[in-house]
Amino acid sequence: MSRAARACCVLVLALAATAANAATYRVDDSGSQVMNPNVQMRWDASVPGAQGRGVTGALEVALRLDVAAWRGRTGRIYMRLPASPSGPLRAAWTTQGPLLPGQLIAGERALIYVGAIADDALRDRLRLTVQADGQRLERVETLNFTFEIDLDGL
Template structure:
């Protein structure tokens, strides 16, 4: 997981502009630290005492996004997650700082910040919850998040 948060997901980078005239750029997240990179997935209960078909796990992330190149500009930051070979993977998160809490499905991207870039680095602590379909998971999987920024017209 930590390796993915540091940019190992270059194989799938969604470069779809969120607004007309916007430019999309990859954001350096190499300063990000995953506190517990080996997520222990647990069965979701469908009935008391019975395992469901879903698996869930949680991890804490000290997110550090280097946005110095866009300081003084305005834009929207997104978290991206490539499609999962094991089927639908969902991630939700809470934040403790300037970033937005949210939910993301593998293969999509989700807004985490919108507005002016006033500093060189955006920092936040995220609590990520990962959910997967247990019937489709065959082995352990690396989750490779990355981050993008869509800049507004100057």
């Protein structure tokens, strides 16, 4: 086996060992508060259907993630949004504290924090913008964001 092939095998084994040592856990966000839970969606275009079918709404969340169980550890925290029954839904957010701004599409997860867990809780204020296909929204829909942490090396 060539030197390059051995180096490649070592790298693959190291990555596999790292993945095997990582663990994912649900993060309790029950201490969070949605400031305006009934989001008013507005058409993106002045004439719905003529130039676009999108609708957009915004809300603010005082986010509190209970990370006490992982204090002193390092990891990555993700925000997840389940797939939407009314089709594609996109969420984007800005932050004011330690969390990362970002965006995701329903059915995916997005990184919001990476690093050491130094306190019992991570707190931030998020301004969420939600976009959807207005012609597919037929009823009130609840957004059920969840959070999970991937811990580094157990």
